Amino acid sequence: MDSWSRKRAGVARAVEGVVKRRKxxxxxxxxxxxxxxxLTRLKYRCYVATTPTIGFNHEKVWGGGYRWSCWDVGGGERxxxxxxxxxxxxxGIVFVVDSASMGDMMEEARVELARVLKKSRASSVQLGMPSPPLLVLANSR
Incomplete structure (x- = not known):
């Protein structure tokens, strides 16, 4: 198994652990x-050149014997x-962090993660649902 396949399999196992039977x-x-x-590695099982997301991407991905809907939302400040x-x-929420980032970007990621968790928990309380599980994925280039 080559390096990319091992990384993809590791990401798939980590996401499946968060997903369980969820959609x-x-x-x-x-x-x-x-x-x-x-997202594209999970969907197509190979490397696909990507461009910056302006808006969102949506894919249905098979994992763990289940089909789940995955939304990739752009990370630009706007x-x-x-x-x-x-x-x-x-x-479920997967928060992706560029592990090669320097201090300022990591601090910005920490602040945004805290904001996402706070808003997600508040909406879960309003809806009478449990808070969604969180996976923080440290991505390297």
Missing amino acids: HIVLVGLDGSGKTTV LRPLWSSYTRATD
Whole structure:
């Protein structure tokens, strides 16, 4: 098994652990963190060149014998207020971080992750649902 296959299998196992039998998953993170790359690798099982996401990507992905709906929401500063719309009543959140980022970007990612969790928990309480599980995925180039 080559390096890419091992990484893809590891990502698939990690996401499947969060997903369990759930269907609605959201990938969020700062711009350039690798959300679209993760999504396309899960979908097509190979590397696909991607472009920056302006808006969102949606794919149905097979994992663990189940089909789940995955939303990849752009991480640009103007798009971040929209994250709460996608994370409301979701079954799982995958927060993707570029592990090669320097201090300022990691701090910005920490602040945005805290904001996502706070809004997600608040909407879960309003809807009488449990808070969705969170997977923080450290992506490397």
